[in-house]
Amino acid sequence: MTTTRNLLAEQSARFARLDPVIPAQRVAPVGEPVVAALPDGRVVGGVVAFHHHPPGTVSSLWSARYCRELTPLLGSVGAEGLAELLAAARPVLVDGLAAEPDSAVEVIWPSRDAEATRVLLDHGFVPLSVLAIRTTAAPSRPAPVDDRVRVRRGGPSDLTEVLDLAMAELEYSALVGGTVLRPDARDLKAETLRTRLAGDHPVWLAEVDGLVIGLAEGAWSPVAEGSPGSTRLPTGLLGYVNCVSVASGARGLGVGQLLMARAHEEFDTAGARATYLYYNPPNPLSSVFWPRQGYRPLWTIWESRPATGLRHGP
Ligand SMILES: CC(C)(COP(=O)(O)OP(=O)(O)OC[C@H]1O[C@@H](n2cnc3c(N)ncnc32)[C@H](O)[C@@H]1OP(=O)(O)O)[C@@H](O)C(=O)NCCC(=O)NCCS
Structure with missing residues (x-):
């Protein structure tokens, strides 16, 4: 008899063969169960979770x-x-969303599963984001950057400059990925950044002659055994890179690389086992930048936006 536990264990073994960095799948997903039978009698399953991101939620900026x-x-x-x-x-995935343009069906799947990629593309999914990881402390090449550029930790008094750079990143990402420029985006960002700049998570700023031209927003991310995060990432202390933004006139000059060299140095020194972040494969800047900084896709976030964009396969 096929059980969720068996499917999870077998899937975990398959994922490990595809990509040794994908952690063992020990936590069964929660949601509405779905079952399907193949013509030869084999059975597969899945669960559907419903997420709502109303106005006023930070997650509504990327969902x-x-x-x-x-x-x-x-x-x-x-x-x-x-x-x-x-x-x-399909009936569960699109139910009630026929007239809802601000909707999506999502599947998060190991990036290296090329066979699944074919199926997802054939069904109208787009690889809008990847969760990318840097597992080895690859030495950062010295950035060929103007030697007036300084990197320092940001604090509460930097809110205005940090907010402008974060909004510039948001606006750019809304052109090339899943980010949505909501009417309350600036307020939401301001609130998050105010807390961030006053807290223990690191924010690095690049400046020239006192003018802030670059931002890298980091976080300490401990992943505990058995936690939801442990189905996606290795356990232990990880470094998370949230927003990186270089002022448009200063891009391509090594500022981003300098910021990340500093971020990685601090994460590595503190004993972070890996660092991770999300980026959008259609972003022509970050899709080049991140692999140069040692990151590679681990999980791909496939989306059909709107939900009714979901197609029947060939
Ligand atoms: C992505 C971003 C932070 C990179 O910062 P940056 O200061 O422009 O990058 P750097 O000059 O340090 O470049 C580092 C590497 O990225 C690549 N790169 C940067 N800009 C590039 C461009 N316009 N075209 C091609 N490659 C580019 C280069 O290959 C460079 O590596 P190399 O010097 O070893 O050749 C910056 O372009 C930016 O703010 N973009 C808009 C917002 C954004 O996309 N943020 C990231 C969201 S995940």
Whole structure:
């Protein structure tokens, strides 16, 4: 008999073969269950979680308002079962969203599963973001940057400059990824950054003659065994890089690289096992920049926006 536990264990073993950095899958996803049978009788499953990101929530800045997240449990069947699962899950995934343009269906899946990539593309999904990881303390090459550029930690008095740079990143990312420029974006960002700048998480600023031209917003991210985060990332102390933004007139001059050299130095010195971040593959700047800084895709966040963009496969 096929059980969720079996599917999870077999899926975990398959993920490990695809990518040794993907952690063991020990936490069963929570949501509405879906089951599908292949013509040869094999059975796959999945669960659908419903997420709402109303006005006033920070997550609404990178999410559609109404999201249905499908977590497939394909066991050892793998991508072969994904098309059947998508067909079986479709009524749940699009139910009630036919007239909702601000909606999405999401699947978060190991980036290296090329066979699943084919199925997801064929069903109208777009790889809007990747969760990328840097696992080795690759030495940062010295940045060929103007030697007047200084990097320092930011604090509460830097809010105005930090907010402008964060908004510039948000506006750029809204052109090339899943970010949504909501009417309350500036207020939401201001509130988050005010807290961030007054707290213990690091914010690095690059400046020239006292003028702030670059921002890297970091965070300490301890991932505990058995926590939801442990299904995606290695456990232990990790460094998280949230927003990196260089003023448009100063891009391509090594400022971003200098900021990340400092961030990595601090994360590595503190014993972070890895550092991770999200970026948008369609972003022509960050998709070049991050691999140069030692990051590679681990999980891809596939989305069909709006939800009704979900297609029947070939
Ligand atoms: C992404 C960003 C932070 C990079 O900062 P930057 O100061 O421009 O980057 P650097 O000059 O340090 O460049 C570092 C590397 O990225 C690559 N790169 C940067 N800008 C590039 C460009 N316009 N075209 C091609 N490659 C580029 C270079 O290959 C460079 O590596 P190299 O010097 O070893 O060749 C900056 O471009 C930016 O703010 N972009 C808009 C907001 C954004 O996309 N933020 C990231 C969201 S995840």
